[in-house]
Amino acid sequence: MNPTSTLDWTAVCQLHRLDPDRGAAALVxxxxxxxxxxxxxxxxxxxxxxxxxxxxxxxxxxxxxxxVPTVASPLHKQVYDLRTGRCLERPDVSLRRHDVRCRDGLVEVRLRPAD
Known part of the structure; x- marks a missing residue:
């Protein structure tokens, strides 16, 4: 996926390119x-x-x-809440989550700063 920046949102891909209930990696x-x-x-x-x-x-x-929508790590199977990034088994661990939206069929991401 080849992102293009517009202000603080980065266009990543067309929505139809994301398979339901599967992940996709992008460089933002x-x-x-x-x-x-x-x-x-x-x-x-x-x-x-x-x-x-x-x-x-x-x-x-x-x-x-x-x-609660979740993703389990393929390595050690920790489960994370996709809405918050919090690990359900280890409250001291979390994924940084980012803003994401779909505009006119285009998925855009805005990075959030690290805690």
Whole structure:
């Protein structure tokens, strides 16, 4: 995916390129981001697994727990809330989440600063 910047939002891909309930990786202003499309919702988090230290979150298993959209790390299977980035098993661990939107069929991401 070849992103193009417009102000602080970066165009990443057409919505139809994102498979439902699967992840996709994109490079946004030098940061690897994992994008997820679940139903009508879009999520963007860092692609870096904070426990395993590898850029693999886009390959994680998408699911839900009690109605909460989640992604499980493909390395050690920690499960993260896609809405907040918080790890459900380890509250001291989280993924940085980013703003994501779809405008005219184009998915755009705005990076959030690191905590």
């Amino acid at each position: 202003d030098g940061v690897q981001v994992a994008l997820f499309r679940t139903g009508d919702d879009l999520y963007a988090v860092d692609n870096l697994d904070p426990v395993g230290g590898a850029y693999v979150m886009s390959r994680g298993i998408v699911g839900s727990r009690a109605g």
